[in-house]
Amino acid sequence: MSVETGVFERYSEGAQTQQADLCCPVDYDRELLAILPQEIIDKDYGCGDPSRYVKKGDIVLDLGSGSGKICYMAAQLVGKSGKVIGVDMNDDMLGLARKYQAKMAEKIGSDRVAFVKGQIQDLALDLQALDAHLAENPIHSSQDVISLRTWQEQQRTENPLIKDSSIDLVISNCVLNLVHDSDKEKLIKEIFRVTKPGGRVAIADIVSDEFVPAHMKKDQKLWSGCISGALQEHAFLEAFVNAGFVAVAYDKWASEPWQVVEDIEFRSVTITAIKPKEEMAQDRGHAVIYRGPYSEVYDDDGYAYFKGIRMAVSDKMYALLTSGAYGEDFIGIEPAEDFATCPWNAEPGSLRSTDQTKGSSHKKDPIHISDGCCG
Ligand SMILES: C[S@@+](CC[C@H](N)C(=O)[O-])C[C@H]1O[C@@H](n2cnc3c(N)ncnc32)[C@H](O)[C@@H]1O
Structure with a gap:
């Protein structure tokens, strides 16, 4: 089983039944949680609180939105003029988040949250559109695969799920570590692409104090449990600097590790960064x-x-x-x-x-x- 399949299965289960071992204790703002349904609060698999960085009027993108908890918290902060988009690749998680959308819109005062289906390392491709396309154009041959690639490229250019430079604040809560290592650079480039010049990033995630060995990365349970896919603490910051972000910093750093496996410490952190403006200095x-x-x-x-x-x-x-x-x-x-x-x-x-x-x-x-x- 690939790590991606393991992640799909674990979070489909997590959408159906609360998974105690995926919870990392977080001190959320109780006032923002007050209007959230208990099921959303129970199925929280985050490790930090990026909603703290949301400002009034922001267009916010939440990567790996899961049950929608952070999106519904952010929606209360952006106000009427703002908007929150949650992206997740898992239909069960999207189903859970959308289940409460109408009720939450009523409580918040307007429907300012959208949940969309996509992979966070490929934010241009709308996976709901892909599902619909595949239902009408099933794959039977290599020729079909080639045609599908052409269709996907066209979609990314003509109908991107998340447009270039369209987001004021990109947030995420415990998801980047779940993306395959070979896609992590692409993921951070995608975050850069969608952020407006001058826009901000606030990512809560897990980092390791040492590089994680290959045998741990192959362990499905460790990977889908937000452990062995964690970036090493310096590599995490460096990846954002290399993508072109500035003011990249650890804003939160848990003094105690969340888990220690084979003597490697895995802890919760939050990094913040800014996409520089484009004008010439x-x-x-x-x-x-x-x-x-x-x-x-x-x-x-x-x-x-x-x-x-x-x-x-x-x-x-x-x-x-x-x-x-x-x-x-x-x-x-x-x-x-x-x-x-x-x-x-x-x-x-x-x-x-x-x-x-x-x-x-x-x-x-x-x-x-x-x-x-x-x-
Ligand atoms: C650890 S949970 C965190 C959920 C949510 N952020 C929270 O605070 O509860 C990870 C979520 O990210 C989603 N996910 C994992 N890898 C993803 C990817 N490559 N693209 C989109 N979603 C992904 C999973 O389906 C799951 O809903």
Whole structure:
């Protein structure tokens, strides 16, 4: 049996009967749970609470939505103008989540949740449409397989289940680890594709402190139980950085492991990240000061920020560092006067002179310490 088949079977069972060994204790917001049906609460197989990151007006995508618990919690937070999409590949789980949709819409005030069928590593392909297509076009030959591939490609382009750059916040609760290792890079690329530029990601999942050996990965029970498919703790963050996300960080980290198997610790974490905006970075004279307490820190592009020193930053990086994505770590300093913009090409570690940032001594023709800028 493949790991995918094992995952299908385990979560079909989980949709029918509560599975005690799939539960990882989580402190959810009781107020948000108050209007949820008990069956949805009981069939909770999450390991964190990504609903904490939802803002009013967000379009939220929940990867591997299961019983729909996080979707129904998020729906209360997005308000009337927001929307929540739960994606799951399992018909039994989708059935369970949809069973309460009308009742929940009434309680919440509008029908702002949709549950769709798809694989999270292939968010462009609508599996409900595929089921309908296969019912009308059954596969009997290799020629049929080739035609199906062409149809799937066309669907991904012309009718994607989740469109490019359409989501404000991608969340997930204990699902990424269930995706086959060979598909994990593709999965994170898909998350990047669907997130709006400037959009956010908050993923609760399980990570391991050491790389998981092959014999554990072949163990169906360990894999479908959210254990042996876990990414190693550094590889998890790195995968998001490699896909192009910025401000990638562990926002939650369980001090106690959830499980220890063969001396490997598996713990619940939540990572947060941002998809950078697409516009070209410009040098307009902005600076930031890293508050400390460390003597220096580096961003994902290798730019250093020294404690207490005015560092030259592009307008794009300035917006990001002072947006709250990096907590309160940076003091933002606007240019005294917005001088002629030019493409950002300063060397990592470039300083910004006080001349460029204090109004009284701002020069009409500023000399940048950061090399190569027009000024
Ligand atoms: C551990 S449960 C978590 C469910 C839910 N997020 C929660 O908090 O209770 C995993 C869910 O992800 C779904 N799932 C697993 N792999 C998936 C994949 N590759 N694509 C879509 N759904 C997947 C399963 O069907 C199941 O509903």
